[in-house]
Amino acid sequence: MSDDDPVVEPVEMTTPVEEEDPEKRPDGLDLARSLTRATANMPAPKAGMRKKRRTPYNATRRGTVSGARPDDRDPQLIDSVVSRMVNDHGWDTSLRVHGVMARWADIVGEEIADHTTPESYADGKLSVRTDSTAWATQLKLLAPNLVKRLNEELGHGTVLVIEVLGPHLPSWKKGPRGLRDGRGPRDTYG
Numbered sequence: 001m002s003d004d005d006p007v008v009e010p011v012e013m014t015t016p017v018e019e020e021d022p023e024k025r026p027d028g029l030d031l032a033r034s035l036t037r038a039t040a041n042m043p044a045p046k047a048g049m050r051k052k053r054r055t056p057y058n059a060t061r062r063g064t065v066s067g068a069r070p071d072d073r074d075p076q077l078i079d080s081v082v083s084r085m086v087n088d089h090g091w092d093t094s095l096r097v098h099g100v101m102a103r104w105a106d107i108v109g110e111e112i113a114d115h116t117t118p119e120s121y122a123d124g125k126l127s128v129r130t131d132s133t134a135w136a137t138q139l140k141l142l143a144p145n146l147v148k149r150l151n152e153e154l155g156h157g158t159v160l161v162i163e164v165l166g167p168h169l170p171s172w173k174k175g176p177r178g179l180r181d182g183r184g185p186r187d188t189y190g
Contacts (some may be wrong), residue, residue: 096154097121106181107153124160136166
């Protein structure tokens with residue numbers, strides 16, 4: 001500091017002191033009195049509007065109290081839950097059939113699987129699409145053996161009939177004046 005710098009003397013700051021209210025007491029008695037005054041003018045609760053006492057969920061109905069043994073409300077393994085749901089909804093046969101459709105090449109063989117595709121299953125009838133009319137004819141001849149093999153996989157009587165569908169071909173019918181049962185072009189697709 002140099003001699004030319006002004007000297008700043010500290011100023012004492014004073015805050016106005018609030019006068020203590022004789023009503024306000026540090027023990028909270030004033031707060032209790034004000035609450036009592038505020039609630040004194042409120043109407044009394046009606047007889048039918050009493051507050052119900054909360055009961056635990058388990059105690060609301062008899063026989064549903066959880067005990068030491070496991071019950072349906074406990075966490076379950078996903079396998080048991082899915083199995084129970086499949087059995088309750090009757091999806092067992094449908095799931096087995098769709099499992100066979102996924103393993104089609106293993107069941108019917110690679111050569112047949114290369115030229116055929118299972119499309120749908122309903123009421124014991126399995127629909128199979130072929131890629132040519134020659135394979136449709138061949139599959140019609142093999143159908144009894146395939147039914148037997150599929151029933152060994154799925155259970156007796158699951159597949160009753162195999163419906164053989166030919167290939168998806170373009171329609172040669174054009175316009176509103178097409179002839180019904182007309183000879184049209186022959187099968188030249190396989």
